[in-house]
Amino acid sequence: MPLAFSTLGLPAHPLPAVLALAADHGYDGLELRAAPGEPVHTGLNSAERRAAARQFTAAAVTPLTVASYVGIAEPGPDAPVLADLLAHLHLAADLGAPYVRVFPRGGADATEGTRTAAHRLLELADTAVDLGVTILVETHDSHRSGAALAALLAATPHPAVGALWDVMHTWLSGETPTDSYRLLAPRLGYVQVKDVASAEDLTPLPLGTGVLPLPACLAQLPADTWISWEYEAPWHPTAASFAPQLADGQAYLTSHLTA
Template identity: 85%
Template sequence: MPLAFSTLGLPGHPLDAVLALAADHGYQGLELRAGPGEPVHTGLTSAERRATAQQFTAAAVTPLTVASYVGIAEPGPDAPVLADLLAHLHLAADLGAPYVRVFPRGGADTAEGTRTAARRLLRLADTAADLGVTVLVETHDSHRSAAALAELLAAAPHPAVGALWDVLHTWLADEPPADSYRLLAPRLGYVQVKDVASPADLTPLPLGAGVLPLAAAVAQLPTDTWISWEYETPWHPTAAPLAPQLANGHAYLTGLLAR
């Protein structure tokens, strides 16, 4: 299985340095956090996008995902959400990234959030397909479980709309990995892994040092599924730095895959 990690764990680091870390430690791809202060964002000019794509080619690393902060089920008018998603779709296409990540971020009414998300996704699904990009909705917040996300995806039946399985959130929803995979498999883009000490302490830990059922999750996956390590440095300033852990994280994941 190809392995990636998210630039979320290295906030503000120059892209050439992050690409070097990926290549040096055997990671084939990067999830690109698209946000303020990051080297990849929707404000890049055409020339900057071409230069960024060339950096990936030179490093032989795949730009796996443009990780947006679009809330596809967020209450409110559709137009700002659609405009934001469209900008990220074009960014992904310009960089050669196959995916754009979105969050659900629905309100208290999950069913209404599902309807809102489906309406918006279907508005842009053909455009995404024309650009060669798939929108992946992450198991998160209002649709934390695979069961909830599967209902959302069923309401948006388009090949350019899929799922990103964040193992932490399905675990927090008390959903066994086998159930999560079964529900998401028909539309699964890839899987995010991480590790934590407990539901009450989500400070990032080295892979294998916490309580998440990573072995059980990885055991479900076909051999061509991307696995990406997401390390949430910005929200946990006491967490150990990611870069020194990349070698051990790669060894841990390859050990799981060897089983």
């Protein structure tokens, strides 16, 4: 299975340095946190985008995802959300990334959030196809479980919209890995892995040293599924540095994917 990691674990690191870490430690791709202060974001001009794309090609690393912070089910007017998503779709297309990640971020009414998200996603789904990009909604916040995200996807029957399975959030929702995979598999883009000490302490840990059911999650996946390690360093300043863990993380994932 192809492996990636998220630049969330290396905040503000220059792109060449992150690409070198990926190439040197056996990772095939990167999830690119698209936020101010990061090397990849929607404010890049055309020349900067071309330069970034060339760096990926030279390193033989895939720009897997532009990880946006768009809240596709967020209450409020559609126009700002659609404009933000469209900007990220164009960024992904310019970089050659196949995916854009969005969050749900719906309000208290889950049904209304699903309706809002479906309407917005369908507004831009054909544009995503034209750009060669798929929009992946992450299991997160208002649609944390596989069941909740599957309902959103059922309301959005378009091939340019799929699921990003964050295994921590489906676990926090109380779903088993078997149920989460069954619900998400028909529209699954790829899987985010991580590890934590408990539901009360979400400080990131080295893979395999916490409580998340990673082996059970990984064992179900087809051989061509991308696996990406997301290490939430910015939110947990006491967490150990991410870069020194990359070799062991790659070895852990490889051992479980070939078992």
